[in-house]
Amino acid sequence: MHQHLHRVSLVIVISIICGVLRATNGDYLIGVGSFDVTGPAAGVKMMGYANMDQSTAGIHFRIRARTFVVAESSQGPRFAFVNLDAGMASQLVTIKVLEKLKSRFGDLYTEENVAISGIDTHAGPGGYLQYLVYSITSLGFVHQSFDAIVNAIELSIVQAHNNLKPGSIFINKGVENARINRSPSAYLLNPAEERARYPNNVDTQMTLLKFFDGASKKSIGAFSWYATHGTSMSRNNKLISGDNKGAAARFFEDWFTSNTNSSSTPVTNSSNRSNISTLVEKAKAIKATGGKPCGNLTSQGFKVRKNNGSLFVGAFCQSNVGDVTPNVLGAFCIDGGKPCDFNRSSCHGNDQLCMGRGPGYPDEILSTQIIGGRQYQKAVDLFISATEELTGKIDYRHVYLNFTDIEVELDGNNVVKTCPAALGPGFAAGTTDGPGAFGFQQGDTKIYKLWRKLRDLLKEPTHYQVQCQKPKTVLLDTGEMFVPYASAPAILPIQMLRLGKLIILSVPGEFTTMAGRRLREAVKETLISNGNGEFNNNTEVIIAGLTNTYSQYVATFEEFEQQRYEAASTLYGPHTLSAYIQEFKKLAETMAKGEKIMKGPSPPDLFKAQLSLLPDPFGDSPPPGTNFGDMKQDIIVPKNGTFTKGDKASATFWSANPRYDLLTEGTFAVVAVLQGQHWTPVYDDDDDFSLFFKWKADDSYLYSMATIEW
Numbered sequence: 001m002h003q004h005l006h007r008v009s010l011v012i013v014i015s016i017i018c019g020v021l022r023a024t025n026g027d028y029l030i031g032v033g034s035f036d037v038t039g040p041a042a043g044v045k046m047m048g049y050a051n052m053d054q055s056t057a058g059i060h061f062r063i064r065a066r067t068f069v070v071a072e073s074s075q076g077p078r079f080a081f082v083n084l085d086a087g088m089a090s091q092l093v094t095i096k097v098l099e100k101l102k103s104r105f106g107d108l109y110t111e112e113n114v115a116i117s118g119i120d121t122h123a124g125p126g127g128y129l130q131y132l133v134y135s136i137t138s139l140g141f142v143h144q145s146f147d148a149i150v151n152a153i154e155l156s157i158v159q160a161h162n163n164l165k166p167g168s169i170f171i172n173k174g175v176e177n178a179r180i181n182r183s184p185s186a187y188l189l190n191p192a193e194e195r196a197r198y199p200n201n202v203d204t205q206m207t208l209l210k211f212f213d214g215a216s217k218k219s220i221g222a223f224s225w226y227a228t229h230g231t232s233m234s235r236n237n238k239l240i241s242g243d244n245k246g247a248a249a250r251f252f253e254d255w256f257t258s259n260t261n262s263s264s265t266p267v268t269n270s271s272n273r274s275n276i277s278t279l280v281e282k283a284k285a286i287k288a289t290g291g292k293p294c295g296n297l298t299s300q301g302f303k304v305r306k307n308n309g310s311l312f313v314g315a316f317c318q319s320n321v322g323d324v325t326p327n328v329l330g331a332f333c334i335d336g337g338k339p340c341d342f343n344r345s346s347c348h349g350n351d352q353l354c355m356g357r358g359p360g361y362p363d364e365i366l367s368t369q370i371i372g373g374r375q376y377q378k379a380v381d382l383f384i385s386a387t388e389e390l391t392g393k394i395d396y397r398h399v400y401l402n403f404t405d406i407e408v409e410l411d412g413n414n415v416v417k418t419c420p421a422a423l424g425p426g427f428a429a430g431t432t433d434g435p436g437a438f439g440f441q442q443g444d445t446k447i448y449k450l451w452r453k454l455r456d457l458l459k460e461p462t463h464y465q466v467q468c469q470k471p472k473t474v475l476l477d478t479g480e481m482f483v484p485y486a487s488a489p490a491i492l493p494i495q496m497l498r499l500g501k502l503i504i505l506s507v508p509g510e511f512t513t514m515a516g517r518r519l520r521e522a523v524k525e526t527l528i529s530n531g532n533g534e535f536n537n538n539t540e541v542i543i544a545g546l547t548n549t550y551s552q553y554v555a556t557f558e559e560f561e562q563q564r565y566e567a568a569s570t571l572y573g574p575h576t577l578s579a580y581i582q583e584f585k586k587l588a589e590t591m592a593k594g595e596k597i598m599k600g601p602s603p604p605d606l607f608k609a610q611l612s613l614l615p616d617p618f619g620d621s622p623p624p625g626t627n628f629g630d631m632k633q634d635i636i637v638p639k640n641g642t643f644t645k646g647d648k649a650s651a652t653f654w655s656a657n658p659r660y661d662l663l664t665e666g667t668f669a670v671v672a673v674l675q676g677q678h679w680t681p682v683y684d685d686d687d688d689f690s691l692f693f694k695w696k697a698d699d700s701y702l703y704s705m706a707t708i709e710w
C-alpha cells in the first residue's frame with residue numbers, strides 16, 4: 001500500500017516536471033470486451049412493463065454486454081464492470097456467470113470484484129430472473145433468454161480479460177438534460193433545506209471514464225454513468241432494443257470508429273446513408289435450423305460485425321434512476337391533453353389515461369434516438385475534453401445482507417427495522433412511462449375487498465408485516481410468499497468498487513434521485529473521516545444502478561409517505577434506504593481503513609426450482625411450394641424503383657422462427673446495394689438504427705414471416 005502511494009506521488013512529480021501526461025506508461029492494466037446478448041426475438045414476453053401483450057416480434061438493434069476490466073498489475077487487485085443491455089441484473093445470472101468465471105480463472109473474478117449492471121431497457125426478452133414475481137409475466141423462466149445473457153456476460157469478461165494491456169484512464173464529468181422527475185410530488189416531501197441544496201429534482205451529472213491503450217496511444221473505450229430510465233420505447237413496442245442507453249452506445253461506438261478511420265461513415269444520423277437512389281434490396285430473412293439458411297452471409301462477403309479489427313467499447317451505464325424519466329415533455333391525459341393529476345398521475349381517477357411523452361412524441365423510435373443522442377453527444381464532449389488522469393488504488397468491498405430484518409440505528413439511538421419484502425397498490429398503478437392495468441392509482445393506500453381477498457388467497461400478510469410496512473398497504477406480500485419458490489429476494493448484495501478517486505456503489509435496485517444523493521454523501525463522508533487523508537472532497541462517488549441482482553426501488557423515508565410507484569415498490573419498508581446507508585457506511589469504513597468485511601449469507605440458487613410455461617417455437621418449414629427467403633410481399637419495393645430521402649422500403653419473406661437460432665453476433669437481415677456487379681451491405685439488424693427486422697406468424701399460426709423495413 002505504501003509502496004504504491006510513493007509510486008503515485010513520484011509519477012505526479014514527473015508529470016509536473018515534464019509537463020505532459022504519461023499516456024504511454026500507464027498506471028493500470030485495462031481491457032475491454034463486448035458480446036451480443038440478444039435473446040429470443042419472437043414470442044417471448046419483454047421485461048420491464050409487466051405487459052402480458054408485449055412479446056418480442058423482431059429486432060430494432062441488437063443488444064450487448066460491454067465490459068471493462070482494470071487491474072493494478074497482473075497479480076494486483078482488479079475488478080470487472082459489466083454494462084448489460086437488459087432490464088436489470090439477475091441474481092441467478094450473476095451466480096451462473098461467477099461459476100463459469102471460476103472454472104476459467106479460479107479466484108481471479110468473484111462476487112466481490114465483478115459488477116453486472118443492467119441499463120434498464122424495457123425492450124429485452126424476459127424470463128431470466130429467479131424470483132417468481134419477476135417471471136410471472138414472462139410465463140416463467142425462459143432458458144433461451146437466460147443462456148444468452150449468461151453467455152454474453154461471460155464472453156465479454158473473457159474478452160476484456162484477454163485484452164488486458166497497460167494503459168491509462170481519464171475521468172470527466174458534465175451536465176446533461178435527458179430526463180425529468182416522474183414523481184415530483186414525492187420529491188417535494190423531502191425536507192425543504194435538503195432540496196434547497198440542489199438546483200434540480202433530478203441528478204444532471206454524467207461521469208465518464210476514458211480508457212487509453214498505453215502502447216498504441218489509442219482509446220479503447222469509454223464508460224459513462226447517468227440516470228435516466230430506459231422507457232423511451234413504450235409498453236407497446238415489440239422490437240428488441242437497447243432503448244436510449246443502448247442507442248447511445250451504438251452512436252458512440254460508430255462515432256469513434258468513423259472518426260478514427262475516415263474510410264467508414266457515421267451512422268448516428270442515417271439520413272446521409274439512405275441516399276441510395278436505386279435501391280435494390282437483397283435482404284434475407286434467415287432460416288436457422290433444419291435446413292440451410294437462405295445464404296451464408298460470410299461467404300457472400302457480408303460483414304457480420306463491423307470493426308472487429310480494433311475493438312472500441314462505448315457503454316452507457318445506469319445510475320440512481322428511480323424517479324427519473326426520459327419522457328421529458330411531461331405526462332398528459334390522452335383524453336384531452338391536459339396535464340395529469342399532480343399527486344397521483346392519473347386523469348379523472350384513471351391511471352391508464354395519463355402517459356408521459358418523449359421528445360419525439362408520438363414517435364418512440366425518434367424519442368429513443370433523441371434521448372440516446374443527447375447522452376451520446378455529452379459523452380463525446382466529455383471524451384474529447386477529458387484531461388484528468390486517474391491514479392491510485394484499485395479496491396473493492398462486497399457483502400450480502402438479509403434485508404428481511406436489518407436493525408437500523410437512526411439518530412438519537414432510535415432503532416428501527418426493515419421488513420420482509422412487500423408491494424403496495426401504487427406498484428400496480430405503474431407509472432406515467434407505463435401505467436398498470438388493475439385500476440389502482442399511484443399514492444393509493446386503500447385496497448378494496450375483492451383485492452384483499454385475492455391477496456389473502458396468495459398470502460395473508462402477518463400482523464407484524466402490516467405494521468412494519470406502514471404507511472404502505474400490503475397488496476402483495478412477496479417477502480412471505482415461498483410457493484412454488486421465493487417471490488422476492490431477501491438476500492441482497494451491496495458492493496463498492498474503487499478506481500483511484502472514483503468510487504462506484506453497486507446497488508441492486510433503482511434508487512430515487514434523493515435516495516441516491518443521501519447514499520453518495522454518506523459514503524463520501526465516511527471515506528473522508530476514516531481515510532487518513534486518502535480521500536477528500538475530490539473523491540467522486542457514483543451509483544451503478546440495477547447491479548448484481550434486482551430488488552425494485554428505493555425511495556427516501558419521506559417519499560415513502562406518499563406511496564407513489566417508487567415508494568410502493570420499495571420492498572423492505574420505510575427504512576429501506578436508511579438500512580442501505582448504514583450498511584454501505586460499513587463498507588466505506590472498512591475500505592478506508594484497509595480492513596476486511598464479513599461475507600454475509602449467500603443468496604439461494606433457485607435454478608432447479610424454475611418453472612417454464614413458454615411453448616416451443618413453431619414454423620420450422622415454409623408453406624408448401626415456397627422456400628425460406630421467398631418474398632411474401634414485394635409491393636413496396638418495385639424493381640428498379642427509385643426512392644428519395646425519408647421514404648421507407650419494406651419487404652416480407654417466409655422465414656423460420658428466430659427462436660431456432662439467435663444468430664448471436666450475426667444478423668437476421670441485411671440490406672445490400674448493387675454497385676456494378678457487387679452487392680455491398682449497407683444495413684443490418686445488428687446496429688443500424690434505420691433498419692427494422694420484424695417477425696410475425698401468418699394467419700394460420702403455422703408459418704413465420706419476416707419483414708424488413710429500412
Ligand SMILES: *[C@@H]1O[C@H](CO)[C@@H](O)[C@H](O)[C@H]1NC(C)=O
Pocket residue numbers: 261262263264307309310
Ligand atoms: C481503416 O481503414 C483502412 C483503409 O480503408 C482499412 O483497411 C481498415 O480496416 C480500417 N480499420 C478499421 C478499424 O475500420
Ligand SMILES: *[C@@H]1O[C@H](CO)[C@@H](O)[C@H](O)[C@H]1NC(C)=O
Pocket residue numbers: 269270271369
Ligand atoms: C439528421 O440529419 C438531418 C440533416 O443532416 C437533420 O435534418 C435531421 O434532423 C437529423 N435527424 C435527427 C433525428 O437528428
Ligand SMILES: *[C@@H]1O[C@H](CO)[C@@H](O)[C@H](O)[C@H]1NC(C)=O
Pocket residue numbers: 266269271272
Ligand atoms: C452528411 O455528410 C456530409 C458530407 O460528408 C457531412 O458534412 C454531414 O455532417 C453529414 N450529416 C450528417 C447528419 O451526418
Ligand SMILES: *[C@@H]1O[C@H](CO)[C@@H](O)[C@H](O)[C@H]1NC(C)=O
Pocket residue numbers: 275276277645
Ligand atoms: C444523392 O446521391 C446522388 C448520386 O450520388 C447525388 O447526385 C445527390 O446529390 C445525392 N443527394 C443528396 C440529397 O445528398
Ligand SMILES: *[C@@H]1O[C@H](CO)[C@@H](O)[C@H](O)[C@H]1NC(C)=O
Pocket residue numbers: 296297298299300
Ligand atoms: C460461411 O462461409 C464461410 C466462408 O466461405 C465459411 O468459412 C463458413 O464456414 C460458412 N458458414 C456456414 C454456416 O456455412
Ligand SMILES: *[C@@H]1O[C@H](CO)[C@@H](O)[C@H](O)[C@H]1NC(C)=O
Pocket residue numbers: 307308309310
Ligand atoms: C474480423 O474477424 C475475422 C474473423 O476472426 C477476421 O477474419 C477478419 O480479418 C477480421 N477483420 C478485421 C478488419 O480485422
Ligand SMILES: *[C@@H]1O[C@H](CO)[C@@H](O)[C@H](O)[C@H]1NC(C)=O
Pocket residue numbers: 185342343
Ligand atoms: C398534493 O398532495 C399534497 C399533500 O397531500 C397537498 O398538500 C397538495 O395540495 C396536493 N397537490 C395537488 C396539486 O393536488
Ligand SMILES: *[C@@H]1O[C@H](CO)[C@@H](O)[C@H](O)[C@H]1NC(C)=O
Pocket residue numbers: 402403404405490491601604
Ligand atoms: C432472512 O432472514 C429471515 C428473518 O430472520 C429468515 O427467516 C430468512 O430465512 C432469511 N432468508 C434467507 C434466504 O436466509
Ligand SMILES: *[C@@H]1O[C@H](CO)[C@@H](O)[C@H](O)[C@H]1NC(C)=O
Pocket residue numbers: 536537
Ligand atoms: C469540501 O467542499 C465543501 C463544499 O464545497 C466545503 O464546504 C468544505 O470545506 C470542503 N472540505 C474540504 C476538506 O476541503
Ligand SMILES: *[C@@H]1O[C@H](CO)[C@@H](O)[C@H](O)[C@H]1NC(C)=O
Pocket residue numbers: 639640
Ligand atoms: C432494371 O434496370 C436494368 C438496368 O438499367 C434493366 O436491364 C432492367 O431491364 C430493369 N428491370 C426492370 C424490371 O425494369
